[in-house]
Each structure stands twice: as structure tokens, then as C-alpha cells.
Amino acid sequence: MALLELKNISKIYGDLKALDNVSIRVEKGEWVAIMGPSGSGKSTMMNIIGCMDKPTMGEVLLSGVDISKETARSLTDIRRDKIGLIFQQFHMVTYLTAVENVMVSQYYHSMPDEEEALEALGRVGLRDRARHLPSQLSGGEQQRVCVARALINHPELILADEPTGNLDETNENIVLGLFRQLHNEGTTLIVVTHDPEVAEAAQRTIVLEHGRVAREVINENFGK
Amino acid sequence: MTKRKMFLRMITASLLRRRSRMLIALLSIAVGATILSGLVTIYIDVPRQMGAQFRSYGANMIILPGEEGSLTGAVLEEAMQVIPSENIVGATPYRYVRLDMPSRQQSFTTAGTDFDEVRKTSPYFSVEGEYPQNRREIMVGKEVAETIGVRLGSSIELSYKPLASFEGEASADWVPGAALLGSSEGFNEAVLNVSAVLDEEGKISEIEVDALSQTENIGSLVGTDKAFLDQFLGKSLPLTLGEDVDALSGATISSQAVVDALNSSRSRENARLSENKEHYTVAGILSTGGEEEAYIYMSLEDLTRLTQEEIMDVAELSVSASAEELEGYAANIQEEYPALTARLVKRLAKSEASVLSKLQALVFLVTAVVLALTLICVSTTMMAVVSERRREIGLRKALGASDGSIRHEFLGEGMFLGGLGGLLGGLLGFAFAQMVSVHVFGSSITFQPLLLPITIIVSMAISAVSCQLPIKKAVAIDPAIVLKGE
Structure with missing residues (x-):
């Protein structure tokens, strides 16, 4: 059973088909990159x-359960329990320290535990x-704190949105290194990016164009 | 770490590390709370202050002897125990008697009183010179002083003519050739004396009326009006006013008194008509702008000695109490001492109550306006806070915060601000009330300990209400805003 399976999904805003009958599968433990130009439906x-x-x-099947008809409230619960998010602009609570920012995620999930x-x-x-506060x-x-925050609740899936978009090469490599580590530990990763280098770090790249899956590329150099 | 601890850590961090914005909200709550607690403190304390203030306008209760019974110092003291002694500002006895001034052939209403108490119950009295302190010192009203031309230090003689007392039937003395004397109470219970001579037929041949005690140029004319007096000549006693003689126009009471005096007149030998006289020094001249200027004031002891009667006509009390309390005291005195009548000086008691109720309305109005302004200000600030923290709220939701958590966190911050602002405002409010009290009423105010928790609770409630709209806005934020490189 795939961890995540999108079956013939479409998202329509008025006349615009942002996603047009897209189907993808992500297996447990897989590292998948989603690429595409802006407006592609990423x-x-x-x-x-x-x-x-x-x-x-x-x-939308997550661990085999269809979540496409859930209410916003239960989607919040599912997101909290199963998904770790990493954002392009990091997004930390500006007035909380690094460890407190990680604990916020614990707070909403279960119990804040400073040691953990x-x-x-x-890590x-x-x-x-x-x-330190984010400003320091x-x-x-900051992005590494966000990685720590994303993995703190042991999510089934880590979803990263342009995680290195705002980072220099050194930091990009650090973050990709962390992803590699997580992948080796069996974490499922989906990385949305427009950066071919980041996409190449994944096992498989799904390329979207005009709301459809244009092609899928298996990264043959993966792990080398 | 528990969730509660983390919750507190988050909201305190939010308040402490985002000081400038929160300071505005805190300040507006504190200002609102200051006004609230200040006004309420003043409001609670003001009846006392106002009471003291109003007491400076004079007595608000009078005690009179009832139908039967008389008012003496001992009775008054006993009756006054109905009122808590700390509420009695002053209690002034008054006895009013008409005294003649033989040198001027005039008479004046003279009040016997206690000058120490006068100072308390009539603080508006303005005295040139001093209040009498020693025996045979008097204070004269300005009008009296001008009429008789006395100054401070002048000596004047005053005399008291008591009602003549007789034994046996008066008519037994009405024999031809008799010289008769009679007295009666005329206007204002002032005694008027009549002397008459009967001719050999037992008819009045001479009449003389001493009406100096009566109202000048009105009642006193019964002693001087020739036409009025001539009516009596050739008449036999007893007489009836309106049949045997006509009343002097405008002086019916004094005319009746002349007839009564004649009808009760006795021969000189049987009449015990006495006259007490004493000399007094003018120690002070009283200006009030009112009727008091027409009176002479002396100590009750001096007047008692002069009249040989130890009674008082009325006691004026200045009591520090609300209109309702005053009514209660009066009713209690009435009930426990049926021989007395206790009345409120309605005008004062009423105006005090009406000023209070107006003040109450004003305090309520100002408080309501201030609270509304606070509400708007806090609400606006929190609204700005929500806009400013859109991304953070989106992030929290993306991290799995439920709508309830978001609501809870904002409400927590709001309540924390409210509590802190309320505490600050409660303390500042007391200082504010103290300042107002000292400047307006010239006296300090008592701290109301209960008001502090009340202010804090009200402030928290206000900020909780203020947060409702901002919270609604916060809850509506789409977590997806944290995605996409906006």
C-alpha cells in the first residue's frame, strides 16, 4: 500500500483547471521531488x-484512507498527526526561541517536551x-530549526515547499544532507521545488506542466 | 513540560518580546481601568464628601417640642442618641424670645443658643468681631445693628416682660375706679401689656398698650393708633373683637392680644407683672444675607437667666447622612420620643439627594463612554496585532493548531493584558481619585480594597469582549498562506 496516492484529482477555480486529472503514488520511505514552472499546479x-x-x-489516499472529503477540522488533525511541513520562508514564531519554536509543534501535537x-x-x-530568537x-x-520542527512529531510524511529557495549553496547542501539522513532513516519525503539540483537529490522527480503530470524521471544517480 | 506551561510561556513571550504593540493595548486598558476605578472610588466616597460639603450649607434636621411636652437640653441629648454620634456634625439649640430695648422703645427677636454648635450647624455665618464667649455678650444681626446704631463693644440694655400670671377670676377685679393690668401673647407669641382705668360706671376711661414686642409699624401700632385705642373708651369688660371693637387693619393678632389682655386684666395689686433687665456687650455682628440679620443672639444661659425659664423652642441638627438615613433617624426619634417632632430640612436633604443622583448619572455616563472607548481601542489594537501576525497564525494552523487553540491563545493574551492593565489601572485609579478628591473636596479618600479585584475582572472582561472580532479574523486565516513564496 502506498503512503500517499492521488487518484485522478482535479482542482478547478472557475474556468481555471489548476490540476487536471492528476494521479501520483508515493511509497513509504520514498523521496520524491515535484517540479514544474510557476502556474503548473505545484x-x-x-x-x-x-x-x-x-x-x-x-x-486523496493517505495510508490507504481517502481524505478528500474530510472537513477542514479533521484535515487539521490529519496534518498535525501525519505531516511535517517545511517552508521556503522558514516561518518561525518571531518572539519564541529556536527550542520554543520546535516545542510549539509538540504543543499542538501532544505534549511539549523540552529535552526532546x-x-x-x-540532530x-x-x-x-x-x-536564540529567530532574528539571531x-x-x-532558521531552516534547520524548521527541519527539526518538522520531524519532532515523527510524521509519516515530510512535505517541503522550496526548502532551499532562500538559502545559499552551503546551507542548501546542509539541508539536503539532513534530508538524506531522514531518508536513510526511512522517512517519506516530498519536496516541491523548481531547482533541478534539489530535484536531482531525490529518488524520483514528478514534473508538472499545465496542471498535468508531464513526466516522471527516476534519478539514476541517487545514492551515489 | 505541561501544555499549560507552554501556553503561558507562549503568551508571556508574545507580550514581553513584542512590547511596543502590546504596550499600546496595555496602556489603553490601564487608562480605561484608571478612569473606571477612579470614578467608582469617587462615586463611593462622594456621598460622604458631599455630605460634609452640604453640611456647610447648614442644618438638615430640626427637632421641635410636640403638641405636649417641652424641649430641654436633657431631652434633646437623649433623643440625639438615636443618631450615631459620629454622624452628628452639630446640634444647636435655639430659643426665640422678643426682648425689648427700653432705650430705643423697640423690641427684637432674640435667639438663645450655643455658639460652639452654631459654628458647626451654620458654618456660613459671617461674623464681624467674634462669637460671644463670656456672660452678657451678644451677637447682633447686621440689620439690628444698623437699625439701632450699635457697633462692636457697644453696651445695650434688653428687657424681658413675661406673661402676667393671676390667681382667681379676673372679673372680680373689674370694679368701678379700678386700675387694671393685663398681658397676652400677640404676634409670634410676643407678650404685649395693657393697662386700663375704669370709671365710676365700670367703663374704660383710660387705656395704654405696650406693644413694643409686636412687629414694628404693624402690630406695634395697636399701642399708638389713637383711633384704635379710642374705641375701647366707654366700653365694659369683657370685650369681643369684631363686635365691641374693630381690629386694627393688618394687625388682627395684635388687636386680639389687646382684647385678650383686657379680658384677663387684674387690678395692679393682683397682677404679678415683672420685668427683667440686663446690660449686654456686642461682641459680634452677624451677616448672612438672610433673616438672621434681624435677630439678636445670646447664649442660652444668659437668656435662661433673663427669662427664668429653661426651655428651647427648636434644635437644629446637622447630620452627615443620606436622605434615606435622615428620614430613618427622624422617624426613630418621632417613635421613641412622642413628645418631640423631628423634621428634615427638606430643601437641603432633597437637593443633596438630587445632586447625588445627577452625579451618579454622570459617573455612569463617563464610565460607559470610557469603557466603550477602551473597548474600541483594545479591539483596534488587537485587530492590528492579528494582521501583523497573520503569517504566524497561518504557521500555527499549518502546524496543526485547531481554531480552538488559536482562539484560546488570543483570548489568553487579551485576558493577560486585561488583568495587568486592570491591576495598573486599579492602583492609578486610586491615585486619580485621591487627586480629584483633594482638589475638589479638599479631603482625602479611603481606599476601597474590593475595588481592585473588581477593576481587574472588569478589565479582563472588557479585553475578552474586545478580542472577539480580532479572534474571529485570526481563526479565518488560511494556513496555506505560509506555503508559496509570497
């Missing part, structure tokens, strides 16, 4: 996978920056 697909939007037609949050920061190499962290550091 964001719409991301919203649907991230349980922030529902398709107009079609089914510190450990997660340790991304920021244990010594735990008490570099962009790369």
Missing part, C-alpha cells in the same frame, strides 16, 4: 497533499543555538 498539489485544501474531484526538542535541534546541529539566527539556521 502549489495546488502541495496544498492538497498538505491537507490545506481539497481537490474538486478525485481521491533540544535533541531534535541537536540539525543547532543544540547550542537553542536559546541565519537563514540556514
Whole structure:
């Protein structure tokens, strides 16, 4: 059973078909990149996978359960329990420290646990920056905090939206390194990007164009 | 760490690390709470303040002797125990008697009183010189002083003519050739004396009326009006006014008193008509702009000595109490001492109540306006806060925050601000009330401990209400805004 399966989904805004009868499968433990130019339907697909939007037609199966007809409230629950999100602009709570930002995710999920949050920061190499406010962290550091935040609740799926879009090469490599680590530990990753280098780091790339899947590319160099 | 701890950590961090915006909200709540608690403090304290203020306009209760029974110092003291002693600002006895001034052939209403108490119940009295302190010192009204031309330090003689008392039937003395004396109470219960001589047929041949005690140029004319007096000549006693003689126009009471005096007249030998006289020094001249200027004031002891009668006509009380309390005291006195009549000086008690109710309305109005302004200000600030934190709210929702959590967090921040603002405002409000009280009423105010928690609760409630609209807006934010590189 696939972890995530989109079956013939369409998203229609008035006359515009943002997604047009798209079907994809992501297996458990897979690392998939979704690419495409702007207007290709990437964001719409991301919203649907991230349980922030529902398709107009079609089914979204998460661990075999169709979530395409769920209410916004239960989508929130599903997102909280199963999905870890990483954003292009990091998005940290500006008045909370790094460790507190990680704990916010725990707070909504179950119980805040500072030790565990510190450990997660340790994994991304920021244990010594735990008490810093976002304004005292570099962009790369902020994104690493966000990676720690995304994995803190052990989600089934990590969904990253242009995670390296605002990072320099060094930090891009650090973040991709972290993804590699997560992948090796068995975490399922979906990375939405327009950067071919980031896409090449994944096992498989799904290319969207005009709301349809234009092609799928298996990265033969993966793991090398 | 518990969820509650994390919740508190988040909202305190939000307030402490985002100071400038929150300071505005905090300030507006504190200002609102200051006005609220300040006004309410003043409002609670004001009846007391106003009471003291109104007491400076004079007595608000009088005690009179009832139908039967008389008012003496001892009775008054006993009756006054109905009123808590700390509420009694002053209690002034008054006895009014007409005294003659033989040197001027005039008479004046003279009040016997206690000058120490006068100061308390009639603080508006303006005295040139001093209040009498020693025996045989008097204070004269300005009008009296001008009429008789006295100054501070002048000495004047005053005399008291009591009602003549007789034994046996008066008519037994009405024999031909008798010289008769009679007294009666005329206008204002002032005694008027009549002397008459009967001719050999037992008819009046001479009549003389001493009416100096009567109202000048009205009642007193019964002693001087020749036409009026001539009517009596050739008449036999007893007489009836309106049949045997006509009343002097405008002086019916004094005319009746002349007839009564004649009808009760006795021969000189049988009449015990006495006259007490004493000399007094003018210690003060009283200006009030009112009828008091027409009176002479002396100590009750001096007047008692002069009249040989130890009674009082009325006691004026200045009591610090609300109109309802006053009515209660009066009713209690009435009930426990049936021989007395206790009345409120309605005008004062009423105006005090009406000023209070107007003040109450004003306080309510101002408080309502201030609370409304606070509500708007806090609401606007929180609205701006929500806009400013759109992304953060979106992030929280993306991280799995339910609508309830978002509502809870904003309400938590709002209530925290409300509580803090309320505490600040409650304390500042007392300072504000104190300032107003000192400037307006010239006295300090008592701290109302209960008002602090009430202010805090009201402030929290206000900010909770203010947060409703902003929260609605916050809850409506789409978590998807954190995606897409906006």
C-alpha cells in the first residue's frame, strides 16, 4: 500500500483547471521531488497533499484512507498527526526561541517536551543555538530549526515547499544532507521545488506542466 | 513540560518580546481601568464628601417640642442618641424670645443658643468681631445693628416682660375706679401689656398698650393708633373683637392680644407683672444675607437667666447622612420620643439627594463612554496585532493548531493584558481619585480594597469582549498562506 496516492484529482477555480486529472503514488520511505514552472499546479498539489485544501474531484489516499472529503477540522488533525511541513520562508514564531519554536509543534501535537526538542535541534546541529530568537539566527539556521520542527512529531510524511529557495549553496547542501539522513532513516519525503539540483537529490522527480503530470524521471544517480 | 506551561510561556513571550504593540493595548486598558476605578472610588466616597460639603450649607434636621411636652437640653441629648454620634456634625439649640430695648422703645427677636454648635450647624455665618464667649455678650444681626446704631463693644440694655400670671377670676377685679393690668401673647407669641382705668360706671376711661414686642409699624401700632385705642373708651369688660371693637387693619393678632389682655386684666395689686433687665456687650455682628440679620443672639444661659425659664423652642441638627438615613433617624426619634417632632430640612436633604443622583448619572455616563472607548481601542489594537501576525497564525494552523487553540491563545493574551492593565489601572485609579478628591473636596479618600479585584475582572472582561472580532479574523486565516513564496 502506498503512503500517499492521488487518484485522478482535479482542482478547478472557475474556468481555471489548476490540476487536471492528476494521479501520483508515493511509497513509504520514498523521496520524491515535484517540479514544474510557476502556474503548473505545484502549489495546488502541495496544498492538497498538505491537507490545506481539497481537490474538486478525485481521491486523496493517505495510508490507504481517502481524505478528500474530510472537513477542514479533521484535515487539521490529519496534518498535525501525519505531516511535517517545511517552508521556503522558514516561518518561525518571531518572539519564541529556536527550542520554543520546535516545542510549539509538540504543543499542538501532544505534549511539549523540552529535552526532546533540544535533541531534535541537536540532530540539525543547532543544540547550542537553542536559546536564540529567530532574528539571531541565519537563514540556514532558521531552516534547520524548521527541519527539526518538522520531524519532532515523527510524521509519516515530510512535505517541503522550496526548502532551499532562500538559502545559499552551503546551507542548501546542509539541508539536503539532513534530508538524506531522514531518508536513510526511512522517512517519506516530498519536496516541491523548481531547482533541478534539489530535484536531482531525490529518488524520483514528478514534473508538472499545465496542471498535468508531464513526466516522471527516476534519478539514476541517487545514492551515489 | 505541561501544555499549560507552554501556553503561558507562549503568551508571556508574545507580550514581553513584542512590547511596543502590546504596550499600546496595555496602556489603553490601564487608562480605561484608571478612569473606571477612579470614578467608582469617587462615586463611593462622594456621598460622604458631599455630605460634609452640604453640611456647610447648614442644618438638615430640626427637632421641635410636640403638641405636649417641652424641649430641654436633657431631652434633646437623649433623643440625639438615636443618631450615631459620629454622624452628628452639630446640634444647636435655639430659643426665640422678643426682648425689648427700653432705650430705643423697640423690641427684637432674640435667639438663645450655643455658639460652639452654631459654628458647626451654620458654618456660613459671617461674623464681624467674634462669637460671644463670656456672660452678657451678644451677637447682633447686621440689620439690628444698623437699625439701632450699635457697633462692636457697644453696651445695650434688653428687657424681658413675661406673661402676667393671676390667681382667681379676673372679673372680680373689674370694679368701678379700678386700675387694671393685663398681658397676652400677640404676634409670634410676643407678650404685649395693657393697662386700663375704669370709671365710676365700670367703663374704660383710660387705656395704654405696650406693644413694643409686636412687629414694628404693624402690630406695634395697636399701642399708638389713637383711633384704635379710642374705641375701647366707654366700653365694659369683657370685650369681643369684631363686635365691641374693630381690629386694627393688618394687625388682627395684635388687636386680639389687646382684647385678650383686657379680658384677663387684674387690678395692679393682683397682677404679678415683672420685668427683667440686663446690660449686654456686642461682641459680634452677624451677616448672612438672610433673616438672621434681624435677630439678636445670646447664649442660652444668659437668656435662661433673663427669662427664668429653661426651655428651647427648636434644635437644629446637622447630620452627615443620606436622605434615606435622615428620614430613618427622624422617624426613630418621632417613635421613641412622642413628645418631640423631628423634621428634615427638606430643601437641603432633597437637593443633596438630587445632586447625588445627577452625579451618579454622570459617573455612569463617563464610565460607559470610557469603557466603550477602551473597548474600541483594545479591539483596534488587537485587530492590528492579528494582521501583523497573520503569517504566524497561518504557521500555527499549518502546524496543526485547531481554531480552538488559536482562539484560546488570543483570548489568553487579551485576558493577560486585561488583568495587568486592570491591576495598573486599579492602583492609578486610586491615585486619580485621591487627586480629584483633594482638589475638589479638599479631603482625602479611603481606599476601597474590593475595588481592585473588581477593576481587574472588569478589565479582563472588557479585553475578552474586545478580542472577539480580532479572534474571529485570526481563526479565518488560511494556513496555506505560509506555503508559496509570497
